Amino acid sequence: AQTVTQSQPEMSVQEAETVTLSCTYDTSENNYYLFWYKQPPSRQMILVIRQEAYKQQNATENRFSVNFQKAAKSFSLKISDSQLGDTAMYFCAFRTATGANSKLTFGKGITLSVRP
Amino acid sequence: KAGVTQTPRYLIKTRGQQVTLSCSPISGHRSVSWYQQTPGQGLQFLFEYFSETQRNKGNFPGRFSGRQFSNSRSEMNVSTLELGDSALYLCASSLGASGTYYYEQYFGPGTRLTVT
Numbered sequence: 001a002q003t004v005t006q007s008q009p010e011m012s013v014q015e016a017e018t019v020t021l022s023c024t025y026d027t028s029e030n031n032y033y034l035f036w037y038k039q040p041p042s043r044q045m046i047l048v049i050r051q052e053a054y055k056q057q058n059a060t061e062n063r064f065s066v067n068f069q070k071a072a073k074s075f076s077l078k079i080s081d082s083q084l085g086d087t088a089m090y091f092c093a094f095r096t097a098t099g100a101n102s103k104l105t106f107g108k109g110i111t112l113s114v115r116p
Numbered sequence: 117k118a119g120v121t122q123t124p125r126y127l128i129k130t131r132g133q134q135v136t137l138s139c140s141p142i143s144g145h146r147s148v149s150w151y152q153q154t155p156g157q158g159l160q161f162l163f164e165y166f167s168e169t170q171r172n173k174g175n176f177p178g179r180f181s182g183r184q185f186s187n188s189r190s191e192m193n194v195s196t197l198e199l200g201d202s203a204l205y206l207c208a209s210s211l212g213a214s215g216t217y218y219y220e221q222y223f224g225p226g227t228r229l230t231v232t
Contacts, residue, residue, distance in 0.1 A: 033218060037223075043225070044119070044120075044223050044224065044225050044226075045206065045223040046223070047220060047221075050218075050220075052218075091158075091159065093159075097218070103149070103161040103164060103172050103174065104149070104151075104159075104161060104221065105161070106151075106158055106159035106160075107158070108158040109158060109159075
C-alpha cells in the first residue's frame, strides 16, 4: 500500500516571498504519478502540478515548481512570489501508473497562509 | 464548458437515516470517482466508476455504495448514517478510467454532509 506524508500542518509566508511545502511518500512501485492539489477556502480542489516518476526533470508551472527526489521518495512544492490568492490547503497525492487499482492517495494536507 | 456539479451542496441528516448524493461530470467525461474528506482522516478514496461499472473501491463499509448511469452521472448512497459519516464528499470526473494512461481528475465543489 502507498502512503503519503505531509508533516507540516501549517505554514505562513509573506506576500512576494518563496515558500516550500514538503511531502514524502512510500511505495514499492516504479511507475507512478505525483501531484500537488490546492483547495482554497470553500472552493473546489484544483490541480497545481503533476510529476511523472519516470521523468528526471522537475515539473514547473509558472510560479510553482517541484523538487522530485525519487530515491529519497520526496516531492516538495516551491511557490515563488507568493500571492494572497495562494492561501489554501495544499495536498500532495500519489497514483500508480499501472494496473486498474490506481486511485489517488492523499496526504493530510498543509494549510498555507500568505500574509499581506 | 460546465464543471463538475454536485447536489445538494449541504445536507443535514439524523443517525440511522440514509442519504443519496449526486454528481454530474464534465460533459464527455466517462469516469467518476468519489472521495470522503474529514479533518481527522483527510481525503480517502471511496470508489471509481467507468461506463456504469465500479472499477475500484476503497476501504469503506458496505453502507457506502454507488452507481453510475448511462449518461455518466453518478450517485453515492450511505445507509444507516453514523455520526462519523459527517464529512465533505467530493466527486471527481475524468475522460477515461484509471490505468496506465493518465487522465486528469477534475473535482466538484463537494457535498457537506452533517449527521446529528
